[in-house]
Amino acid sequence: MKTKTISAVARKEYYHLIRDFRSLYLAFAIPVILILLFGYALSLDVDNIRVAVVDYDRTDLSRDFLNSLSSSPYFLITGHLRDLESVSTELDYGRITLAIVIPPGWTGMIRSDKIAPLQIILDGSDPNFSNIARTYITAFVDRYNNRLFEDYLNRHTLGKIKPPLEGRIRVWFNEDLESRNFIIPGIIAIIIMIVGAILTSLVIAREFENGTMETIRSLPITASELLLGKSIPYFFIGLTDVLIAVLMSQILFGVVMKSSFLFMILASSLYLMVALALGLLISSVTKSQLIANQGAILLTYLPSLLLSDFIFPVTNMPKILQILTYLVPATYYVDILRGVYLKNLGFSEMWPNYAVLAVMVLMLMSLNIVTLRKEGL
Amino acid sequence: MTPSGDNVIYAENLTKTFGAFTAVDHISFSVSRGEIFGFLGSNGSGKSTTIRMLCGILMPTSGYGCVAGHDIATEPELIKKSIGYMSQKFSLYGELTPYENLRFFLGIYKVPARQWEGRIRKAIEMTHLSEIKNRLTKDLSQGWKQRLALASSLLHEPEILFLDEPTSGVDPVTRRHFWNFIGHLSRNGMTVFVTTHYMDEARNCDRLVMLNKGKTVISGSPSQIIGSTCPDRPNADLNDAFISIMS
Structure with missing residues (x-):
């Protein structure tokens, strides 16, 4: 050569x-x-999930629930709707991915220590995205549940009881994911x-x-x-x-x-x-x-x-x-x-x-x- | 015939087949130093195949060939260094200027860089290319391109020059210049092997071989060939000889 x-x-x-x-x-x-x-x-990051809410309950507690939802960076409340019909229209046109319906008498059920259902509707047409959205909303409901639970324990002067496990997650390599x-x-x-x-x-x-x-x-x-x-x-x-x-x-x-x-x-x-x-x-x-x-x-x-x-x-x-x-x-x-x-x-x-x-x-x-x-x- | 010191090209029973088709069929000839040797034949008679075997581009199927002292089957690389080859189809780089084309060849032939300017100047003067040396090659006329191809095949000062139908598509005046130039090269000791199907041009050769369907039909000097094919016609030319052989 x-x-x-x-x-x-x-x-x-x-x-x-x-x-x-x-x-x-x-x-x-x-x-x-x-x-x-x-x-x-x-x-591939999921944030600003567009959410519509229907609040049939209209109490301080339901408003507090929705406020803490909108303060999360993962969710963006795009509208407070009047009924389920408009929810399905919003979903049809793809303007929202997630809808939350708070039924009437919701706060009453919580106060009387009954299980209070919360309707969550998720658009599953993009399975990857909706899977992540589901994880986020589940985690959010869990966290809110914990807060209500702590309130309950405090009300019954059992405030010292804490859940035994606490996972401490630290992300390596790509810290911000x-x-x-x-x-x-x-x-x-x-x-x-x-x-x-x-x-x-x-x-x-x-x-x-x-x-x-x-x-x-x-x-x-x-x-x-x-x-x-x-x-x-x-x-x-x-x-x-x-x-x-x-x-x-x-x-x-x-x-x-x-x-x-x-x-x-x-x-x-x-x-x-x-x-x-x-x-x-x-x-x-x-x-x-x-x-x-x-x-x-x-x-x-x-x-x-x-x-x-x-x-x-x-x-x-x-x-x-x-x-x-x-x-x-x-x-x-x-x-x-x-x-x-x-x-x-x-x-x-x-x-x-x-x-x-x-x-x-x-x-x-x-x-x-x-x-x-x-x-x- | 055996390869001797004077035979710079020597072929014995050279044969090339492509599948069932025999392009060149047991051809034997020899060319001595300084000769202008013509290879005549119609299209498809095996001229280009023979020239490509002699230049070390194509491996013969059988037979022996020797060019500039090197075996064509085993030493094609050494042959390529000592010959110049101008193919039938124009094959220089159109996007390069003549000057850049020439530099490319000098580099490939490993000519020492300090000789480059001198060689290029000489090639450009010899072939009168000076006025076009900085235009793009693809924009040149056919005659210029032909001259440039000739110049680039001479840059490394080869012993033997192979020209495959060098004058096809060139006007008569340029063709005349071209043959004068080949005569000049031959007088300076270069061996020139040329194929053509223009019979008037073939007169300029010292010796000729006529091919038909891959076989040698006749060989000798132009006057010998005319004399032996048309003995009763004193005014006959190579054209008449060719027609009488083929018919």
Whole structure:
């Protein structure tokens, strides 16, 4: 392998790149758009659950119950309705997720130590969201119950009795349980994979389509020199995209790395090489820029999104899909990034993931060399 | 025939099959240093397949070939270093300027960087490319492109130049210049192997091989070929010879 040959190819590839603005736009627009879209639109946090209330009781106690509900950050009371009919209209139009109906005589029942029912209606069409809403409202009712219970004990001068158990919860790693901290590493993984693979998916196919592959074949250049030379400019573009993504997540979303930036860049470089090698392979197998481009999107975007533990937990998947996730490079990279962003983990804990990515690079590059040799290189 | 010091290209029973189709069928010939050697034949007669085997691009199915002292089956990399090849279809980079294309080839051929400017200047002067060296290659006319392709195949000062139908789609004046230039190269010791289907051009060759369906039909100098195919017609040219052989 000669550096002069490699740099001649890299220089030529650089000229292609700066004269074809479409691929440059692609290279820098994709990260910005994806970060903005996923960062702002995709939030798995549930707050401001819209609630409508019907208060048939209209006492101090029912008003107090509703006041403490509205003072919780998780609930937003959007309206005090007159009857059940309007509740069902509100639910139909999706203006509320939750409705609470306080029946007449509610306070009376509490005062006479009877069980006082409270009707809670939940829109279950988004099961994920309504599950969380159910947990929140259950916890809220429990807490209010405890307060009433303490009042009861106090009234009967039994105030010293306390419930025996008290769970003290302390959250580690993502102390505020912000889903953004969890999502950002996944977005970075998707961005690098897409940009890397899409850009390189064009570069070998272009030689075939323009007939310049015949020139390449007649030159004293080896397959590995060609592949390396073609990768270099895209490697630097990919690294720039990593920096853009890191800066945007820090400035816009306040997501900050806990571990060293060096581990992040090392992992990103390896992962980027996987993406570049995959794009090159797709390119030389399809020999068509159009097909290669579509193939690259299909083979990188979907698996990285669905099978990388990014949004969809791998542990909930059927066995066969769980096995497939081991083949997806993003699985290992997302894991490293979560370690870097959330847990202050470094190379000593994460080295197996780095090793898997390195093996993937070597395997894909070998496949690339074999494919190009068959083409007469 | 055996490969000798003077035979820079030597082929013995060279054969290439693609599945059931035999593109080149037991061809044997040799070319000595400084010769302009012409490969004639209609489209699909096996000219390009032969040239691609000799350039180390295509592996022969059977037979032996030797170019610039290197075996075409085992040392294609060494052959590629000592030859220049201009393919039938224009295949330089359209998005690059002629100057950038030339630099690309210099880098690939590992020419020392301090010689680059000199080589480029020489190539541009030789092929009169100076006025277009900074335009994009894709915007050039066919004649310019052809000259640029020739210039880039000569940059590394090869021993042997392979030209696959170099003048297709070029106007007669440019074609005349082109052949004058090839004559100049040959007088300076370069071996030129050229395929064509223009019979008037073939006269410029020292020796010719005519191919049909992958087989050698006749070989010799242009006058030998005319003499042996049309013995009773003193005014016959290569065109007549070709027609009488094919019919």
